[in-house]
Amino acid sequence: QEYVYNCVLKLFLVLKKNLPHWNRNDQKKTKVKKKTSNPQFNETFFFEVTRSSSYTKKSQFQVEEEDIEKLEVRVDLWNNGNLVQDIFLGEIKVPVKVLRNDSFQAWYLLQPRENGNKSSKTDDLGSLRLNICYTEDCVFPSEYYAPLRNLLLKSSDIQPISASAAYILCEVCRDKYDAVLPLVRLLLHHHKLVPFVAAVAELDLKDTQEANTIFRGNSLATRCVDEMMKIVGKHYLKVTLKPVIDEICESPKPCEIDPIKLREGDNVETNMENLRYYVDKVFREIVRSSISCPTLMCDVFYSLRHLAAKRFPNDPHVQYSAVSSFVFLRFFAVAVVSPHTFHLRPHHPDAQTSRTLTLISKAIQTLGSWGSLTKSKLSSFKETFMCEFFKTFQEEKFTESVKKFLDDVSSTESKEPSGLSEPIHLKEGEMYKRAQGRTRIGKKNFKKRWFCLTSREFTYHKQQDKEPIFTIPIKNILAVEKLDESSFNKKNMFQVLHGEKPLYIQANNCVEASEWIEALCRVTRCNQKRLSFYHPSAFLNGNWLCCKATVENTVGCARCTADVPADTQIEIDGDRETERIYSLFTINMSKLQKLEEACGSIAVYQGPRKEPDDYSNFTIEDSVATFHTLKQIIDTVEKLNESHEKYQKKRSSSAEYGSEKNPIGKVS
Structure with a gap:
């Protein structure tokens, strides 16, 4: 007989001491996959392993140097019991020392829990396919990174911006997320993020032909702003959304308004009233929250607003849609639908609550989209039930609230709220x-x-x-x-x-x-x-x-x-972020060299490019300036390579001859 499970994976990063006891662990959990004995999760989790003397001391899994070898990744598979306790199905343990700077994608046999009970046979528990990667950063003293760091920090001053080191970094990386995250942290740490975002946003706007599609793509500018909001906006989300999200998750009311998904006995009118109550409450908290918006976010929104107005001078609404496309669509709406991702809730909500949050998120996106409540927009809803739901909203009231909120969060000056003669x-x-x-x-x-x-x-x-x-x-x-x-x-x-x-x-x-x-x-602020x-x-x-x-x-x-309360301060190790960027440049050195060759060819003649498949997708506005920056990047990375090689050689030679780090027969 084949059993049907509601499966969930629980992942632990564990530091093991004095077996079989577990000393420390950092835990994360997947979504529940219902009614299946062959679940496919397809989720990615990151565990940050730090030493106590480096990087941030907040919300990180800290270990001492000698403990790193004792780390292991433990993956547990559970049957989600909903109202009853979850049932353990099996586990996998992977020591970090076997992963060192490598990636493993393989099937692992699920094992019974180590409790002395040998009644379970390992063959009966099934198997799980995982892709596990462990990356180790070797961070040198700050002076080693000065040339590369200075090259990155002056990116916003380079004309055109596409010839800058920061822009080239994101161009050569296959996955832009790998580059954007350390780059944003580094620029944020050195107070250079706002001018860089403004520069890449201006480049993005050159390719935007219609005002209603502004900042809707997945460009370098939008990714930088997204990461910035995740980093500096955590406390902002907490004080704005957490109370109402807690209410929705802990005391849920039925909110399904799709006739196809209604359960027997559900009243669509009651559900619509419940959904309206939640949407009103979330929307009200957002538009009243401008005073809590971090100064850095306000500065970025201010730049985007003025760049958009400059690009589309005949559209009076574009200055608002440029900001709302981020703060409503890419910040608040995303946090509402995935509160666990933004640490507003400890775990992914259950299916019914998740559906309620999805409907609220859709409503917030639409309310926050400038001019979205016009009749033409309402008629373009894919779901008829959502169109009917939005007919209950008064267009002018909500539009004015959004306008006032966007005015407040995209201003660089402290001012009185509009329309009020008395102080609040x-x-x-x-x-x-x-x-x-x-x-x-x-x-x-x-x-x-x-x-x-x-x-x-x-x-x-x-x-x-x-x-x-x-x-x-x-x-x-x-x-x-x-x-x-x-x-x-x-x-x-x-x-x-x-x-x-x-x-x-x-x-x-x-x-x-x-x-x-x-x-x-x-x-x-x-x-x-x-x-x-x-x-x-x-x-x-x-x-x-x-x-x-x-x-x-x-x-x-x-x-x-x-600018902000003490508990929202961000601790960033600029040297570690620069080391990560150096690693990305090293991995993509062949692309840098081919791009350098391409710029050299273009600078000499305007004929057909050689090997177009290798660099035809790169942006080369000024071949001379780009060539100059590439040469600096390559030279700087090669010097850092020498430092790493010397360190590795010293580390190897200092190890005991015949040990794992210095095996017999190795050429020194």
Whole structure:
């Protein structure tokens, strides 16, 4: 008898110590494949293995150098039990040391779990086909990468942009994703991403003939923006969508409106009301979230908006569709349909919830598409039931909300929300404030005050509903940072820097302190004179407690969390990203050389190109400039090759003669 399973794969990256116990693991899970004994998952998962002294220390699987050899990939196959507990079907274990810098695609026999029970026969458990690849980066000190890094960072200044090192990198890589991810991280780390995106977007727009297709393709510009939004927009999605996504997943209401997919007993009108409720709630959260949008995203949207208006000067709506094609279609709508991918939910939702999220995502895409609610657009819906659903939306109301939201997120200046004569009230509450100018530490220096934050000003009062004692205009706030507990021997303190003496405030608890810091950071994110450095401690008794500097107005000793709240800061190892880019150039060296030959030929004569199949798809706008950049890339990569060869030789020679790293008979 053939059993029918609802199959799901659970993947673990495991560090094994003191067998048979498992010390650490990083876990991921596939979608459920229902009603099959021969599931095909076709999903790709990445596990980032880092050492504690390198790269980011957030959300990574960290190991010590000697532990890397003990890592293994464990793949478990389970029968998804829905309401009951999942049933274990079998597992595979692949040690990382057998994968070193290689790829394995093979069938693996599923094994029983190691629990001393030998009742299961391995032949009875079936087999699983996997493609596993382990890549190891050998990162040198920063000075080794200076030539290649500088070549990449000046890409936005190269004319034309297609002759730049960053553009050529993405041209020669077979899979642009491999190149875009480290490139975006590197440019982001060195504050060069916005001008590069603007340059490649301008090139993209040259080939765009119709305004309604703007930024809809899978070009270098769109991929760069997509990766940027994934990196810097995590916290933005969390504060905007997570509460409503949690509600949908944990207390789902039936929302199916396709007559073909309705179950017996379902009421399409009730389902349509439920779907309308969810769409309204998601849409409302999005259009009210502009104040939380990271500054970098705003800067990119601002550039795209103005480039689009320049390319299509006679279309008044293109400046909005250029931004909405990213923020609605490629950011919010994608996060709604795949919340687990953006860490809004721990796992992929069940089938019914997934269908609800898909319908909501379709609605958000359409609502966010500028001018999509016209009658001509409604009649072009592939699904008749979606057309009927959208007739319940008021076109002008939603269009104006989208317009206002896009105006807010694509502006580089802090401004009042349009149509409002009064400031928006954001937060208020009672906390303790330290009297400014006092030099001694004491309880009497701290007074309980009522604080109020609006979109225009930050004030404090003796009591609620009283006139403010002191007012700080939002535009004057330079930074909002935590204050070291050692300053006044008090917990939950933060400081507001505004040009005069710092305002030191103690919240009632750590949650309240974080909420105030986040609220103040959000409302001041567009201030033009934000500080880059601050003092994490107070200035008392003639010196700063943190750095011992004796001048009160000296530059701070710690880097500010700058544009966004502290928990959204991005830690990037620029050297590691440059090493990855070097590896990509090395792999594609033959393409670089053929492209160099092509540029040389074009520079000499305008005759037919040699071997057109090898480089006919490359963009060569200026053969001389491209040739010059290619020569620099090849020379730089060859020098790095020499450094890697010397390191590998040294590593091999230092290994014990006759060991795996230095086997007998190897030519030194």
